[in-house]
Amino acid sequence: MIHVTVFVDSEQHYSGIELVGHAGCLNNPREDQELVCAAVSALTLNMANCVEHFTETSFETEEDEETGLFRFHFTEAADSAAELLMNSLVFGLEDIEDSYGEPYIKIRIKEV
Numbered sequence: 001m002i003h004v005t006v007f008v009d010s011e012q013h014y015s016g017i018e019l020v021g022h023a024g025c026l027n028n029p030r031e032d033q034e035l036v037c038a039a040v041s042a043l044t045l046n047m048a049n050c051v052e053h054f055t056e057t058s059f060e061t062e063e064d065e066e067t068g069l070f071r072f073h074f075t076e077a078a079d080s081a082a083e084l085l086m087n088s089l090v091f092g093l094e095d096i097e098d099s100y101g102e103p104y105i106k107i108r109i110k111e112v
Contacts, residue, residue: 001023001103001105003021003108004019004108005109007073008111009112014078014083015073016059016071017072017089019071021068022037022068032104036100036104039092040093040105044093046089047085047086054081055079055082056079057074057076059073059082
């Protein structure tokens with residue numbers, strides 16, 4: 001399962017996101033796990049690339065392909081364009097969660 005944690009501050013502004021794991025499970029592969037994994041990866045990487053190319057907001061990332069880790073966090077307050085891109089990512093991930101749910105993806109919001 002892909003565990004997604006969306007980090008927000010006390011005013012509900014995004015500060016980052018962390019994804020860990022892979023869709024489905026290796027011992028019991030399911031039909032849609034590759035589709036879910038590809039969709040989550042595409043949405044997430046597109047958001048990071050767009051923040052880099054279309055905003056002035058700085059951020060850091062960390063990745064580990066084996067564990068499925070992708071950690072993205074803003075190193076300063078996100079501007080309105082970066083907020084919109086994060087909003088779009090979260091909306092897309094929630095749509096995937098609504099459509100496929102367990103055992104593929106679980107999203108939680110965490111205030112930091």
